Amino acid sequence: MRIVILGAGYSGTALALELVRLRPGLRPTLVESSARFGPGLAYGVSEERHSLNVRAGRMGAFADAPNDFARWSIGTADDAFSPRPAYGRYLEALLDAAHERVERMHGRAVAVSRANGEVAIRLADGRTVAADHVVLALGNPAPARPAFADAFGHHWVNDPWDLAARNKLAQRDGALLVLGTGLTMVDVVQSLRAAGHRAPMIALSRRGLLPNIHRAPRAWPPFLDDMQGAKLAKIVRRVRDEVDRAAAQGIDWRQVLEGARPSVQALWRTADPATRKRFLRWLRPYWDVHRHRLPRVPAVQVTRLRRSGVLRIEAGRVLAAERDHDSVHLTVALRGGGEIEHRVAGGINCTGPDHDYGRSQDPLLVQLLRDGLIARDPLGLGLVVDDAWRVVDAAGEPQAQISALGPPTRGAVWEITSVPDIREQVAELADRLTSGA
Numbered sequence: 001m002r003i004v005i006l007g008a009g010y011s012g013t014a015l016a017l018e019l020v021r022l023r024p025g026l027r028p029t030l031v032e033s034s035a036r037f038g039p040g041l042a043y044g045v046s047e048e049r050h051s052l053n054v055r056a057g058r059m060g061a062f063a064d065a066p067n068d069f070a071r072w073s074i075g076t077a078d079d080a081f082s083p084r085p086a087y088g089r090y091l092e093a094l095l096d097a098a099h100e101r102v103e104r105m106h107g108r109a110v111a112v113s114r115a116n117g118e119v120a121i122r123l124a125d126g127r128t129v130a131a132d133h134v135v136l137a138l139g140n141p142a143p144a145r146p147a148f149a150d151a152f153g154h155h156w157v158n159d160p161w162d163l164a165a166r167n168k169l170a171q172r173d174g175a176l177l178v179l180g181t182g183l184t185m186v187d188v189v190q191s192l193r194a195a196g197h198r199a200p201m202i203a204l205s206r207r208g209l210l211p212n213i214h215r216a217p218r219a220w221p222p223f224l225d226d227m228q229g230a231k232l233a234k235i236v237r238r239v240r241d242e243v244d245r246a247a248a249q250g251i252d253w254r255q256v257l258e259g260a261r262p263s264v265q266a267l268w269r270t271a272d273p274a275t276r277k278r279f280l281r282w283l284r285p286y287w288d289v290h291r292h293r294l295p296r297v298p299a300v301q302v303t304r305l306r307r308s309g310v311l312r313i314e315a316g317r318v319l320a321a322e323r324d325h326d327s328v329h330l331t332v333a334l335r336g337g338g339e340i341e342h343r344v345a346g347g348i349n350c351t352g353p354d355h356d357y358g359r360s361q362d363p364l365l366v367q368l369l370r371d372g373l374i375a376r377d378p379l380g381l382g383l384v385v386d387d388a389w390r391v392v393d394a395a396g397e398p399q400a401q402i403s404a405l406g407p408p409t410r411g412a413v414w415e416i417t418s419v420p421d422i423r424e425q426v427a428e429l430a431d432r433l434t435s436g437a
Ligand SMILES: Cc1cc2nc3c(=O)[nH]c(=O)nc-3n(C[C@H](O)[C@H](O)[C@H](O)COP(=O)(O)OP(=O)(O)OC[C@H]3O[C@@H](n4cnc5c(N)ncnc54)[C@H](O)[C@@H]3O)c2cc1C
Pocket: 006, 007, 008, 009, 010, 011, 012, 013, 031, 032, 033, 034, 039, 040, 041, 042, 043, 051, 052, 053, 054, 107, 108, 109, 110, 137, 138, 139, 140, 364, 405, 406, 407, 417, 418, 419, 420
């Protein structure tokens, strides 16, 4: 069977490797548009100062060897937060060890079509590749560009991982707007400082919530298994009760959250559309800052920057942005009421990936949607897949020859962001593809 995987970040790379582990003669093809195969966006564009937000002992690429990465990075403790580029090098090393058992093809896929029982993939340079099965492992798209960004002209950086644009922004004299207050904001603020920016930075989000800090995890038994299909308020109440019960024993809420995690995908799958919508509207920001936590070192740096007045966290939204000579005059409506004015020299978008494919300009996604081969998740969380990760087309039919993997499948299970979640999906998909199901 000819399997072609579009995207060679963690998801695509881990799938290719798992396929050849299960079926050594398979020789899947990885198609990747960037120069490196393996690291992807998450581990390819980071700097050594950016650390993983999952402990080394849990970052192994394969479901049956969670501590493989810690073992590979000799001298690294299981509970350490390694530099992110080290994880990129680990993935490259795994791929190199597979030699020619995994074929690598450098290029950008721009179209996928079906004809005569096979799938054809067209690349931007005009080449075509034929496959029996194609896997979309396209990863995390850039954030949505806010309308007010136009006032910033060239001094707005919409892709926070564009190193050249970020470094140019760091050279601006004057305050900067950092839109978003999550993990990406923390990375970007550190990078801007390291690149020489010395003026204040205003980090703005609707609620002004910062990620919580990691603490040593210990096991807490799953406690939400019987809540499938329950109302959101009931689930939240159960979590609160469990946190209180733990606190009474001197146990931290983070442990309780670890006990909730194994149930999240099943809860999402069984939630009706109204419940999912309510979660996204009311709970998501709180879930994000508790679930996606910061290691201690960057957390301390953020605290220092705030104390020194370099970094200011604000809760609110931009009401107006007006160009004034070489800077932008911002009016921010504060969450607690009232308005505040800022003069900034530039801005950078750290609001996180925009998975609403209806807004995507990516040629491949535009073509797939236009030709009805994929359907946009109704809540803007990627594309629609069935329980076996088969892509569901515009007519609602699962496609036997097209699957999806990683963040694009978020609409189906919600919790499919980090390696420990994606590697379970990798194992399931590899099993299906090699068993011919
Ligand atoms: C900055 C950042 C840091 C993170 N840190 C962690 C962490 O510490 N721990 C953790 O567990 N998770 C982390 N994550 C979560 C991350 O989603 C997963 O860990 C994982 O890396 C996702 O891999 P991926 O391959 O699905 O996506 P990506 O890493 O986005 O890779 C997708 C790849 O597909 C390629 N591609 C896209 N479109 C095409 C096309 N049309 N043709 C050819 N190639 C294409 C891209 O060039 C890219 O290389 C982080 C995410 C980000 C963004």
